[in-house]
Amino acid sequence: MTDEQFPRPIVTVDIVLLTLSDERLCVALLPRATEPFQTFAGLIGGYIHADEDQDAEDAVRRILKQKTGLDGIFFEQLRSFASAKRDPRGWSVSIAYFALVPKPVLEAAAHTLELRPVTEPGSLPFDHGEILAAAVNRLRGKGAYSTLPARLLPDIFTMSELQSIYETVIGERLDQSAFRRKISDLNLLEEVEGEKRQTERARRPTTLYRLKDPISVFNRRI
Amino acid sequence: MTDEQFPRPIVTVDIVLLTLSDERLCVALLPRATEPFQTFAGLIGGYIHADEDQDAEDAVRRILKQKTGLDGIFFEQLRSFASAKRDPRGWSVSIAYFALVPKPVLEAAAHTLELRPVTEPGSLPFDHGEILAAAVNRLRGKGAYSTLPARLLPDIFTMSELQSIYETVIGERLDQSAFRRKISDLNLLEEVEGEKRQTERARRPTTLYRLKDPISVFNRRI
DNA sequence: AAAATAGTGTCTATGAGACAGTATCGC
DNA sequence: GCGATACTGTCTCATAGACACTATTTT
Numbered sequence A, B: 001m002t003d004e005q006f007p008r009p010i011v012t013v014d015i016v017l018l019t020l021s022d023e024r025l026c027v028a029l030l031p032r033a034t035e036p037f038q039t040f041a042g043l044i045g046g047y048i049h050a051d052e053d054q055d056a057e058d059a060v061r062r063i064l065k066q067k068t069g070l071d072g073i074f075f076e077q078l079r080s081f082a083s084a085k086r087d088p089r090g091w092s093v094s095i096a097y098f099a100l101v102p103k104p105v106l107e108a109a110a111h112t113l114e115l116r117p118v119t120e121p122g123s124l125p126f127d128h129g130e131i132l133a134a135a136v137n138r139l140r141g142k143g144a145y146s147t148l149p150a151r152l153l154p155d156i157f158t159m160s161e162l163q164s165i166y167e168t169v170i171g172e173r174l175d176q177s178a179f180r181r182k183i184s185d186l187n188l189l190e191e192v193e194g195e196k197r198q199t200e201r202a203r204r205p206t207t208l209y210r211l212k213d214p215i216s217v218f219n220r221r222i
Numbered sequence C: 001a002a003a004a005t006a007g008t009g010t011c012t013a014t015g016a017g018a019c020a021g022t023a024t025c026g027c
Numbered sequence D: 001g002c003g004a005t006a007c008t009g010t011c012t013c014a015t016a017g018a019c020a021c022t023a024t025t026t027t
Helices: A056-068 A103-109 A128-143 A148-152 A159-170 A176-186 B056-068 B103-109 B128-143 B148-152 B159-170 B176-186
Strands: A010-021 A024-031 A044-047 A074-083 A092-100 A114-117 A189-197 A206-211 B010-021 B024-031 B044-047 B074-083 B092-100 B114-117 B189-197 B206-211
Touching: A010 A056, A010 A103, A010 A128, A010 A148, A024 A044, A024 A056, A024 A128, A024 A159, A044 A056, A056 A074, A056 A092, A056 B074, A074 A128, A074 B056, A074 B074, A074 B092, A092 A128, A092 A148, A092 B074, A092 B092, A128 A148, A128 A159, A148 A159, A159 A176, A159 A206, B010 B056, B010 B103, B010 B128, B010 B148, B024 B044, B024 B056, B024 B128, B024 B159, B044 B056, B056 B074, B056 B092, B074 B128, B092 B128, B092 B148, B128 B148, B128 B159, B148 B159, B159 B176, B159 B206
Parallel strands: A010 A092, B010 B092
Antiparallel strands: A010 A024, A010 A044, A024 A114, A074 A092, A189 A206, B010 B024, B010 B044, B024 B114, B074 B092, B189 B206
16 A cells, blocks of 8 residues: 555446336436547446545435436445446446336436336446446345345335336246245235225235335345 | 546555454454554555556455465455545545455465454454455355355365354354255265365364365355 | 136145264274 | 264255135226
8 A cells, every 4th residue: 555656547436227117127327428438328427526425325326316316215336347448538446336216216306317128228338238237136136135126116015016026126937925925924014004005907905015124135035 | 427627536455355263264464564554454455556457356466466475366346435534545445355265375375464353353444344344244144155165265175174164154053964965965066086084183084075166156045 | 797916725845954873984 | 892073864844836715806
């Protein structure tokens, strides 16, 4: 830690904003305002503002607010991508985050975001393709062992909706009976009393639930 | 991504080097050569050298080699720690890694490393205490679902040694029969034929094994 | 009654923990 | 034989998946 003669790399924060659209996991992209890759759609990102951001999470919140209008949504650090070649401007570090947002919340707040299925994101600037892949991987992996996927739903949801989210996140069909049993064993949800509702084509009204804790991690698979 | 007028933060790489000493998980620390916190023992770290390091992993390899003499050991990115206050010199980013090394390898190569049990690391400079805690957490968590703990053993080891490593990493006793059954079901090891050996106080010679793949992740607990 | 979704019960296979039992060595 | 470690077999219980069954609503 002696040699401060070395030039400092560029440091940015990049956010993989994920949501569910038509039963598919999608990433929200933003047309880039400046060079390099101007006008190309890329991950939501920006520089750290040393004067106003106390830490990287502050920068994430600020950038999300400024560039998408979103506020108070779930996000978590993924990892950093650091190399000489990832940015044409020179040696750079991207501290990557992924964020989860329910589609209705995204639609209410969003400026001009472009949604693309994570399976066919098209061509992305920098190493954003790699960052996206890492985020999806993390969500799929951690999704089976936590309540992460529920962050893609509104606060209040039905058991079927929850199961459906888990199915698209994990990428496999789940048995209804086993799913309900596990969820109830894990004691993650609380019933929203009196609030029954009928889903679109449903006949029988459904019990509604909400999460007890923001994020729970358990040690068996859903 | 427009405002390049903002000052660039300091970027360093910090490595939590873990090994097993007397059945305890220990972190290897290095007395700091320069201010701040000169002479205090801290994590192994350094600046990125934009000219010689192509990416952060290159920097990790170079720093490990220079500061400890170690080469070719296992390491993996943890996450980054970035804030205005973590370093008295100003806004800084530490890309944190953790590395695992067998004790004999560490002893053969090491310069003047200080080993401290991760449970009582003493006072550490910067936020190195927090980084250490995150590394231990990751190892404990991922350890139960992967062959990570085997990186704390030499290439060739006995089943008992492997079980013992898992026990200290996970922090609980494991049933011998179940352990062997699971390891063999997962098909992770290959027998080192003809090579039998007697452990210190053992009577009956033991079969020796090596890992088939560097790191495997499975989806049930060991 | 039929259609459609909500929710429950049960059977079976598999994997885990507990623990006893057998094997092979040095002394 | 005894002590010590290496290794195997078996019993029982918990959990998972499969799938059939019941429940409640609208049309």
